[in-house]
Structure formats: C-alpha cells, structure tokens
Amino acid sequence: MHSDIAFRLIKPHHSLSEFVESFWLLENRSEGDKELVILPDGRIDLTFSKSATQPFQIILSGIETKPDKALLKAKTRMFAVSFKLLSTEYIFGHTISDFVNSAKQLPPDFWNFSEEDLADFDLFCSKASQQLYELLPKDYDNRKKKLFDLIYETHGTVTVKELSEKVSWSSRQINRYFNHQFGLPLKAYCNILRFRASFHHIKDGQLYPQQNFADQSHFIKEIRKLSGVSPKELKLNRNDRFIQLSTLLPD
Numbered sequence: 183m184h185s186d187i188a189f190r191l192i193k194p195h196h197s198l199s200e201f202v203e204s205f206w207l208l209e210n211r212s213e214g215d216k217e218l219v220i221l222p223d224g225r226i227d228l229t230f231s232k233s234a235t236q237p238f239q240i241i242l243s244g245i246e247t248k249p250d251k252a253l254l255k256a257k258t259r260m261f262a263v264s265f266k267l268l269s270t271e272y273i274f275g276h277t278i279s280d281f282v283n284s285a286k287q288l289p290p291d292f293w294n295f296s297e298e299d300l301a302d303f304d305l306f307c308s309k310a311s312q313q314l315y316e317l318l319p320k321d322y323d324n325r326k327k328k329l330f331d332l333i334y335e336t337h338g339t340v341t342v343k344e345l346s347e348k349v350s351w352s353s354r355q356i357n358r359y360f361n362h363q364f365g366l367p368l369k370a371y372c373n374i375l376r377f378r379a380s381f382h383h384i385k386d387g388q389l390y391p392q393q394n395f396a397d398q399s400h401f402i403k404e405i406r407k408l409s410g411v412s413p414k415e416l417k418l419n420r421n422d423r424f425i426q427l428s429t430l431l432p433d
C-alpha cells in the first residue's frame with residue numbers, strides 16, 4: 183500500500199464480539215486526494231473523520247451490495263467501528279433497511295465523541311468500547327444469535343434452507359426479518375460474505391473458486407457483480423484502489 187496511506191485494525195474484546203467486528207483507522211497523509219473503490223463486505227461502519235477541507239463528521243453506513251467509488255480527501259483521518267448485523271437491533275435500536283448502499287450523517291456529538299477523539303486511536307477504541315459496554319443488551323434472541331453465528335462461521339456458504347433447519351426458523355420468516363431489518367434477503371447477504379471471504383485468495387493469486395461457488399463461471403460472474411471487475415483485475419488492484427484488498431491482514 184502507498185506510504186501516504188496508513189491503516190491499522192484492532193479486534194474488540196470478546197465480550198463485544200457478537201456485535202463488533204473491529205476498530206480501524208485509515209489516514210491519507212498526502213496533500214492529494216486518493217480515489218478508492220469500496221467493495222461490499224457485509225459490515226456496517228460507524229466512521230468518525232475529518233480532512234483538510236471537511237469538518238469533523240460522524241457517518242453510519244448501511245450494507246453495500248455493489249462497488250462504490252469514493253474519494254479519500256487529502257489529510258483525512260478516519261477512525262471507525264465496524265459492526266456485525268445484530269448491532270442494528272440491539273446497539274442502535276433501529277433498522278438500516280432504508281439506507282442500503284447509502285449512509286446517514288449523525289449528530290457531531292454522537293456518543294459524546296468530538297474532533298478531539300481523533301487525536302489517539304487507542305484512546306478512541308477504549309472510549310468506543312466503554313460506550314458499547316453500556317449499550318450491550320442484557321438479553322437477546324438466542325435464535326438470532328445462532329443464525330448469525332452460523333452465517334459468519336461459514337462465510338455465507340451455507341444455504342438458507344440449511345440455516346432455517348438448524349435454527350428452527352422458517353426461511354420465509356428469516357427473509358422477512360432480513361428485508362425489514364437490513365434491506366436485503368438473507369441469500370444476498372450470504373453472497374456478500376462469500377465474496378468477502380474470497381479477498382485473501384484473490385490477493386494471493388488464487389483466481390478460482392474457494393468458497394463453495396458452483397464452478398469457475400459462477401465464481402467469475404459473482405466477482406464481477408460485486409466488484410465490477412474480473413478476479414484477475416481485482417487481484418492486480420492497480421493504484422491500490424480496492425482499499426479492502428490493500429489493507430488485508432494475514433489470516
């Protein structure tokens with residue numbers, strides 16, 4: 183990755199892991215803007231950022247179902263919390279179905295954060311964790327917990343029918359829940375997770391199915407659908423524009 187772009191990731195304490203995937207920072211330290219492509223990865227991101235030309239802002243991003251071009255402004259510093267889907271109901275307390283492929287600007291004092299909290303990433307993670315501990319539910323639907331455990335453990339390669347049988351929840355009810363809460367059916371979400379699980383293989387040059395795709399043709403079709411390019415073009419990652427590949431950490 184270009185030396186002007188900095189990235190760091192911290193995993194949450196295990197007590198938060200049902201709801202939080204990671205904390206991360208992304209910085210463009212250069213004087214120029216950086217063109218990026220954001221790939222669908224199944225996460226919900228709460229970002230806190232400022233740049234040389236933009237004031238401090240807090241953004242909640244919904245699920246992406248297609249590649250999205252973005253501009254990382256010069257001198258941008260961005261700290262973020264990436265959430266798992268259960269967080270929408272139990273941490274935020276509302277659906278995100280109305281901003282699939284979009285985002286929502288939150289008040290600049292959301293969760294008592296301010297521009298000063300962008301000074302130190304470790305302190306930011308501690309403050310965000312403390313806020314999340316206070317919001318953790320005392321009780322939640324174990325059926326939903328089991329459903330998401332299976333989805334994440336299998337990287338979306340399990341069928342809706344299999345999930346339905348394992349959690350004793352009908353496919354129709356699961357899809358109704360997904361569409362209402364997240365704005366897309368379960369199968370579409372599983373396809374995104376399976377796509378994301380292919381990032382490491384593609385970056386390593388393994389341009390053939392690794393995640394339960396039907397065949398090579400199906401693999402190429404899904405990669406094109408969710409990235410806008412072929413697996414080969416994705417692997418090349420010219421100018422580090424596919425930021426999630428550029429910042430991949432070892433498994």
